[in-house]
Amino acid sequence: MLTTPSAHDHELVAGLDTPLHVLDEDGTRRPDPLLDPLLSDVDVEMLSGLYLDMAVIRAIDDEAVALQRQGELGLWPPLRGQEAAQIGLGRALAETDFLFTSYRENGLAWCRGVSPGEMLAVWRGTSLSGWDPFAHHMATPQVIIGAQTHHAVGYAMATQAQGKDDIAVACFGDGAMSQGDVNEAMVFAASFHAPVLFFCQNNQYAISEPVGVQATVPLALRPAGFGIPSLRVDGNDVLAMRAASRYASRHLRAGKGPMFLEAVTYRLGPHTTSDDPTRYRDEKELERWRRRCPLARLERHLEQLGAPIEEVRAEAERRGQEAATAMQEAVTALPAPAPESLFENVLSTEHPGLLRQREQFRAFTGSLAPEHGEGAAA
Known part of the structure; x- marks a missing residue:
């Protein structure tokens, strides 16, 4: 059994011992030689924009949960706690890069301009898909665990054959790492040098199964067996996520083959609204991760920079309420299909x-x- 990574593993995996990050939990900026060169354009305006994105998608997520509890939706997969991982990636990609996601990536859908009605249609049962994939360069959610990784690799190979600069991104959770589809997709991607980013949000649980049950070493080590380099990043640090995503994007566009990004984060809510997480995790664990909240961390950093934080909070509240209202109006306006x-x-x-x-x-x-x-x- 592999217990200590070899020197070659370290060449393929960055952030193995401690996930890469540039913001401490108290919001203090710390240096990182790999990520810092990709953050030269950071200013208060950009940071405020990332904060607003995360605040809005949290408001959307909370409202969708409320709508499900009210009987307006059949189901909803919450993403609370994973906002930084998704917004950091979404705001680092080119508009024409194609996303292939599972069912929890509504933060990425927000970045791609998907409307509240389009997000809710599948979960209300009025549509089989939700939105036009080619209008948003984002495939509709895949519920079959890991199946979208094959779609992403196939798309990446096609763009490569056509001589295009676009990349494909396959998004999945830690549970999908034990699925055959994901591993087969990595074999194809590595063998054909496909420009695809494998983006794993390790939120610590595959439904009720903790990640330690299926992985005794960091998940970022697995792609090394296929010859795919990996970055293991603090998924609650939106700046680190943005920088790591930009790093991976440049790697792919340079024709260096696939890359793997593990965002170490946490699902604060249930797996879906039909799940009861109190049955398999304790309050102490939950409280530890609440202190690592991605919004609170960036808010503290903005305060340290002297940003007009009260104005930013007020704008976040306004935009969040606007998005929640739009969802309330959209869900009842969705037409029942024949x-x-x-x-x-x-x-x-x-x-x-x-x-x-x-x-x-x-x-x-x-x-x-x-x-x-x-x-x-x-």
């Missing part, structure tokens, strides 16, 4: 099996018509 639309947009061409199912559905609904009901023959 039942037969279930058979549309399933396959690109007609298929006998699908046609047969549609006819069976029509026969069934026809049998429910009044002339077929009780008393029709009387």
Whole structure:
């Protein structure tokens, strides 16, 4: 069993012993030789923008949870605590880079201009997808764990063959690292030198299973076995996440092949709104991670810089309320789809099996018509 990484492992994995970070928990800026060169453009305005992004996506997340509790949504996967990981990545990519995500990346959807109604459609059950992937350069959420990694690698190989500069990003959680799809995708990416970033948000739990059950060493070590370099980063430090994402982006665009980014973060809420996390984690652990809140950390840093923090807080409150109101209005305005639309947009061409199912559905609904009901023959 591997217990101590070799020198070669250290060449492939940065941040192995301590995740890379540039903001301490109290907001103090600290030097980092790898990330600092990628933060030369940082100023109060940019930092305030990142703070506002995180505050708005937290407000969106909280409102969606409330809507689910009110019976307006069937389900919602909260991201509270993971705002820095997603906003840091989202604000570092080019607009045309294509994202392939799982179901928790609503912070990335926000960065890509996805509207509240588009975010909610799937979870309300009025749409099979939610938004046009090509309008936002972001595929709709993938619920099958890890399947989107194959899609990302295929897209990256296609852009590479076409001579384009765009990259693909596959987003998944720590639980997906034990799925065959993710490991197969890394094999393909490494073998074909595909420009794809594997972005793992290690939020410490795969539903109720702690990450230590499936990984006795840092997850960032696994890609090293495929020859893929990794950065292990403090996922609650939005500046470190932005810098690491820029580093990975440059690596990919330089034709150096795939890269892996592990964001070490924490899911403060439940896995989904149908989950009860009090059954598998204790309050002390939760409180430790609350103190590492990504919004609070950046807020403290802004205070140290002398930023007009009260104005920033007020603007965050205004934008958050605006987003929450938009969600309240959007969820009830979503049109209920016709039942037969279930058979549309399933396959690109007609298929006998699908046609047969549609006819069976029509026969069934026809049998429910009044002339077929009780008393029709009387």
